[in-house]
Amino acid sequence: MTLSTQRTAERDVFYAHLAKRGLRRTAQRDAVLEALYASSSHVTAEALYLGVRQQHPSIGFSTVYRTLKLLVECELARQVDFADGRTHFEAACDEPHHDHMICLRCGTAIEFSHPTIEALQDQIAADNQFVPVRHVMTIFGHCRLCS
Amino acid sequence: MTLSTQRTAERDVFYAHLAKRGLRRTAQRDAVLEALYASSSHVTAEALYLGVRQQHPSIGFSTVYRTLKLLVECELARQVDFADGRTHFEAACDEPHHDHMICLRCGTAIEFSHPTIEALQDQIAADNQFVPVRHVMTIFGHCRLCS
């Protein structure tokens, strides 16, 4: 397929994860990975499903969800809470970590990261004898165009 | 009822909100407010439902959800995402604002607040011409007892 030379690094990570779990490489799984990384920052499972469908008309919702779960496991995807009742996903390899500002009117997400906040979070966790695994920081409000 | 002299401030806020919306004061709404403020920090709608049921056996889930929506509107309640698929609520009047550390194993929530982080958040929003309405910061990980 035309994608075989793209997203090489991500595909390697994915295949390694599949191998480690004794799972198989399939065209559908490749397609979901490709669709996630081709999409502009944040997508719902439904958007991904519709995207993959263009190249792979018979794919089902279950496969998209199942594959997303695998991608989250091997940290190729991250989940983002948009406070709209469904889970949004983003490709995770582009940037190491970032947080979000989400516009309550238009749903636009602005990404940002702040080393000091990161450091303070780790400090707070340590102070409470808490071992951090991941964290989310989201500012909900109104973006420039909507306010 | 025995509660008529308790939670006076909160009840005033609630009644003002109801009046403003042209809604009525009812025993069920009082009971949900009381149950929320009587509960230890974080509760699901179901827990609240079960709690209210003890004093008010005929209450329905719908009323709990409808009342919670009202309480969130007038900022007597806040929603917290525990990443477990359902919405948790907390009484909002006790403390002005705080964030959470949530244990992925036992679900315990540790509250914290950090003025510097708050200030940095406002700063970041301002830098992006973003008007913040509310924000959440949650650290997921393992608590002292679970790690």
Place this chain on the structure above:
DNA sequence: CTGGCTGCAAAGCATTTGCATGACA
């Protein structure tokens, strides 16, 4: 009285799961 409120049951939604068929290794 009147319009809002309640509880029930049914509907909605996003997500997950059971299962028979199909495909990778």
Place this chain on the structure above:
DNA sequence: TGTCATGCAAATGCTTTGCAGCCAG
């Protein structure tokens, strides 16, 4: 050739809604 993967449909779990009767004002 056996096991894992897929796609469909059904199920699940949380939350919302329609509706007939009920109640506050």
